[in-house]
Amino acid sequence: MVIVYDDSKGRFGKVDYYCLHLLNIHDKSFTYRLPPDKHFSTAFKNLYNSTMDTAFNQYLTPKEALKYSINYLKYIYFKNRTDCFVNSNNLSQDCLFDRIVSEYSGEVRDRAIVFCLLRDYYNSNDLNNQIEKAYKIIKTPYCLDALQRLNVRRRGMRVDNFILQDINGRMVNTAIYNDKIVVVDFWYTGCGWCSTLYHNILSKVEKKYEDDSTVVFLSISIDKSRDVWKQSIASGLYTSQRAINLYTNGETYNSSIIKYFNVTSYPTLIVLNNGRIAAFNTAEIKYQENYLMNFIKNLLALNKGT
Numbered sequence: 235m236v237i238v239y240d241d242s243k244g245r246f247g248k249v250d251y252y253c254l255h256l257l258n259i260h261d262k263s264f265t266y267r268l269p270p271d272k273h274f275s276t277a278f279k280n281l282y283n284s285t286m287d288t289a290f291n292q293y294l295t296p297k298e299a300l301k302y303s304i305n306y307l308k309y310i311y312f313k314n315r316t317d318c319f320v321n322s323n324n325l326s327q328d329c330l331f332d333r334i335v336s337e338y339s340g341e342v343r344d345r346a347i348v349f350c351l352l353r354d355y356y357n358s359n360d361l362n363n364q365i366e367k368a369y370k371i372i373k374t375p376y377c378l379d380a381l382q383r384l385n386v387r388r389r390g391m392r393v394d395n396f397i398l399q400d401i402n403g404r405m406v407n408t409a410i411y412n413d414k415i416v417v418v419d420f421w422y423t424g425c426g427w428c429s430t431l432y433h434n435i436l437s438k439v440e441k442k443y444e445d446d447s448t449v450v451f452l453s454i455s456i457d458k459s460r461d462v463w464k465q466s467i468a469s470g471l472y473t474s475q476r477a478i479n480l481y482t483n484g485e486t487y488n489s490s491i492i493k494y495f496n497v498t499s500y501p502t503l504i505v506l507n508n509g510r511i512a513a514f515n516t517a518e519i520k521y522q523e524n525y526l527m528n529f530i531k532n533l534l535a536l537n538k539g540t
Contacts, residue, residue, distance in 0.1 A: 279320055300342070301342040301345060307345060307346055307349040308349075310334065310338070310342075310346045310349075311346070311349060311350055311353065314330055314333045315330055317333060318330055327350075327354050328364070330350055330354075331350065331364055331367070334346045334347055334350060335371060341374050341377075343371075344371075344372045344373060344377040347372060347377070348372070348380045348381055348384075351364060351365065351381070351384055352384060361388060361389070361514075362388050362389055362390070365381065365384065368381055383496045386494065386495060386511075387495070387511060387514040388511060388514075389512065389514075390511060391511045392510050393494075393506060393509060393510065393511060395407060395408050395409040395412070396408050396490060396491045396494075398454065398480040398482065398483075398491070399480065399481045399483055400479060401464060401467060401481075408452070411450050412508060413508060413509075414448050414449065414450050414508075415449045415450070415505070415506070415530055415533050415537070416449075416450045416451075416505070416506040416507075417436070417449070417450070417452070417505055417506075417526075417530070418452045418454060418503070418504040418505075419432070419436060419451070419452070419453050419454065419473070419477075419501060419502075419503055420454050420501060420502040420503075421453070421456075421472050421473070421501045422455060422456045422457055422500055423455070423457050423462050423465075423466045423472070425472075425501065427501055428472050428500055428501040429471045429472055431501045431503065431520060432471070432473060432474075432501075433471075434523065435520065435523050436451070436503075437474065438523055438527075439451075439523065439526050439527055440474060440476045440477060442527055443530065444476055448534065449530060449534070451476065451477040451478065452478050452480060453467075453472070453473035453479045454481075454482065455473075455480075455481055456485075456486045456487065456492060456500075457484075458484050460484065463481055467479050503520050505529065505530070507533050507536075508537070512529075512533060
């Protein structure tokens, strides 16, 4: 996309060119800002604000029907993220959250809040605060239920213990690791991103802390077949013998640990400290090797200080 609109810069008017840039603003890594030309910025904002709602409102779908549409929730998400960018030069989750609260009401607002929190929790550095605010605002019962499932991911939350089978058939109670720093990786055979995460990040972090008994790596597969799982361990594509490899006994998505953490995408990476959530699948721990290493280093220092 970047190549397309950069190559097109000379063939579009200013406003059209920057409209193309808006197509990519939902990407967390996208840091582009509108140019400092105040006259252009004003014209661009006026054009954007006068056309977006008009374009949508020409489709006279009843609001009562829209509130149950997943595509309408996606529209609310991207529309308001774009509003934050165009009108405030702000791509933060706080701006998005505040706009949804101010622009919508009732069941639509509640569904949109939960949708955005579920979509962006891995990019949010302030998930705890946003969930607390959401509890004060949301009134719809099933939205509160969905929020409760997200609540388990909050930093500092104590997690339940589970009993899972290791590669030798022994049953392992995760409670024995509650006094340690635990890196939990959920994966399955055939998951390309799971293999990428292991090779680019986890294998290096495992090597770094292989002699530290206070840091444990739990590798949990949701494979249906035990034989396939064991073959994948032996292949070294997703995990290693340094990790504690655990199996969900062929229960796949129905495993109690999968349901407890509401794992819906793979890989999912969690860091626990003394039995509590320290980080839940954030972009930094999944995609930045040095960040995860330093994150564990800081937790070790914190634990020594206490």
